[in-house]
Amino acid sequence: MSGAATYTDWIAVDWGTTRLRAWAMGGDGSLRAEATSDDGMGGLARDAFEPALLRLIEPWLGAQPMPVLACGMVGSRQGWAEVPYAAAPCAPGGLQPTPTPTNDARLRVFIMPGVSQARPADVMRGEETQIAGFLAEEPGFDGVLCLPGTHTKWVQISAGEIVSFQTFMTGEMFQLLAEKSVLRHGVAKGDLDAEAFTEAISDTLSKPEHLARRLFAIRAQAVLDGLTPEAARGRLSGTLIGAELAAAKPYWLGQSIVVIGAPRLSAHYAAALESQGLTARLKDGGPLTRAGLHRAYATISETTS
Amino acid sequence: MSGAATYTDWIAVDWGTTRLRAWAMGGDGSLRAEATSDDGMGGLARDAFEPALLRLIEPWLGAQPMPVLACGMVGSRQGWAEVPYAAAPCAPGGLQPTPTPTNDARLRVFIMPGVSQARPADVMRGEETQIAGFLAEEPGFDGVLCLPGTHTKWVQISAGEIVSFQTFMTGEMFQLLAEKSVLRHGVAKGDLDAEAFTEAISDTLSKPEHLARRLFAIRAQAVLDGLTPEAARGRLSGTLIGAELAAAKPYWLGQSIVVIGAPRLSAHYAAALESQGLTARLKDGGPLTRAGLHRAYATISETTS
Known part of the structure; x- marks a missing residue:
């Protein structure tokens, strides 16, 4: 042929x-x-x-x-x-x-x-x-890959091998909470507020155990303080990605990171890592x-x- | 009349x-x-x-x-x-x-x-x-009430007043993850395994930031190690309630606790608190x-x- x-x-x-x-x-x-x-x-x-x-x-x-x-x-x-x-x-x-x-x-x-x-x-x-x-x-890559998606993977690579990896249900939790939970009433469908996002990253990294409380606070602030849908989406995304970063810290701290995935979602991860002083490279997954x-x-x- | x-x-x-x-x-x-x-x-x-x-x-x-x-x-x-x-x-x-x-x-x-x-x-x-x-x-009650449900409340009571309270989306997260996420394939509908539950409470209290990772591990252990549906339900419930207890610690630590709610769910909270050395009283919500x-x-x- x-x-x-x-x-x-x-x-x-x-x-x-x-x-x-x-x-x-x-x-x-x-x-x-x-x-x-x-x-x-x-x-x-x-x-x-x-x-x-x-x-x-x-x-x-x-x-x-x-x-x-x-x-x-x-x-x-x-x-x-x-x-x-x-x-x-x-x-x-x-x-x-x-x-x-x-x-x-x-x-x-x-x-x-x-x-x-x-x-x-x-x-x-x-x-x-x-x-x-x-x-x-x-x-010759030696470092950490982050592959965000429904089930985000953090993967340690050395000498051409997958040395170890960890999966986080962040993407699926985001989708369920944004579309099926009480938060759906106040979370925007499209764009997120970047400031609310990085603030939530930082809050959640400092006290990751407050996740379930922070989630309901998004609803309470929408009811009491008129939190905008874009800010609510930023808070939800930042809270979940922040909790993931807190758990994945051994993977990314002081490492060379490449984020592989859909460009929009990868950009959120890059922004989150940047707020922690890291510069990640982005690669399109397809x-x-x-x-x-x-x-x-x-x-x-x-x-x- | x-x-x-x-x-x-x-x-x-x-x-x-x-x-x-x-x-x-x-x-x-x-x-x-x-x-x-x-x-x-x-x-x-x-x-x-x-x-x-x-x-x-x-x-x-x-x-x-x-x-x-x-x-x-x-x-x-x-x-x-x-x-x-x-x-x-x-x-x-x-x-x-x-x-x-x-x-x-x-x-x-x-x-x-x-x-x-x-x-x-x-x-x-x-x-x-x-x-x-x-x-x-x-x-004359002075202490803390825990009201488990879709949106669990922890409430500090003194002198007949609600002094402060915090809401956790634990119940709604449990329901979404058990019924709508990838975990639905391996989580029992009814009873949970008590040992898996208290182990998950303890694991999650010691490292609450690992929530999103622990959730996917339930799926991975079902695929690789044949985790039973009852154990998976115990792990899911224990992981989420454990994360809640980690965040609500200022409410319950060294306090007199009364759990108010549906008897079955309240019993899970009582078991979780008991694993941390606390004896909670239970009251039916209706x-x-x-x-x-x-x-x-x-x-x-x-x-x-």
Whole structure:
């Protein structure tokens, strides 16, 4: 199969709990097209994964079998096929994708393993691929990666390996509190007030144990003092990220930090770290996912060509 | 109107965000009947309150106007009629209910005010009535009340007054995390494991800033180590109540504590306090609400008879 004659050489897939993202890729790792749907792992029964994938990528398929490399919750127990975790410490760049049988002969699907840690018990699925992509760019990196999201990860990297990591439910708590709790009446949907955010970071870092009290105070100040929805959103975000920073302090204190994720959320983390005197570098998560999957694509191309 | 000839002398109502509870009462404060519905304040438009109340209490009404004394979120901005807060410090036993106009001439509705605190900003609606009921029984009480619920209150009482109070979103966080977050897959619906609960209380009290990490660890241990759903429920409850105790320490340390609320939840708080060497007394919340409303009924009977 000649790369020059084929529009899509392989397909990169980031398949999380709520979203399915696919990218048509060239053999050199270049991006040629992209597509997204709401067919996240969370809403799919086991036999619904292949049809959901086909709905999204069918325009990119031809007569030849198409390699599809997928990472994320698609490899979990509730996913398309359970792919066992690799145990940390481990090199994310060396993780081997697992072939997954399909009904449609045009597909050759491979799913990346996640990474687990025994003590303290922790797991990741998807972030290991972004980290592999990051380490492909910066193989000599020694320091800490912060990957904010629904379940934010702090990861210590040394000598090309994930040495240890910790997960925080900050993103999911933010979403539940902003959208489902009594706070929903007074929290803005979009922008947050930057001053309220950094003030909440600082307050919460100094007394992190006051979390549940501070949360209700957002409601009380809205009722009594007319706290604006933007300030309430800033307070909520700053309170939760501040509590996370208090717990993750051993990870970031005096370290070189790179924040990997969606640009807007990453900027909040960078602002929070900056308020503590740290300068973090920001990297967009999407390109790193593709770079990590491209590394895995190279290994399967070698073994099958 | 002679009390002896009438089955119901007045009606006590506890009208919260999610539930409506009504009790048919004798003039002496005795309970004669009760009824409950899901017509909580949260689901009702302003003109839907009177019909919802009538649906529940119509069997208790006669030809004479019936005094109805209500407390809780029914008096909030989103309620039937907004009744201003009384500012703490204040004596809950002296709070005056506000008459609320009705369309049905058989009703004479009165709504209790809530209590607010300026610094730190905080509010309560409903608990002040339970506290009034408690102080009617124990007028000389000096110490701390803990009222667990969706929004748990810690209240310092002295000389018959609410001196100060703090609200924690513990109950609402527990419900959101147990039912709506990734933890829902592994958290039992009913009983919790008592050992996992007290261990989590102790862990969280010693490092309260680790909350968001500990929460995800419940998920990770379920995936990796087969943590049972009952142990997961114990860990979740213990982690959140432990974080609350860490923040509320100035309230309970070396104090005489009374826990007022639903018996099952109150027992969890008592167990948590016991693990810290404190013996708390337990009081069921329902009878205290009725006692508090009975005190208010006495004031309106005086002014109108």
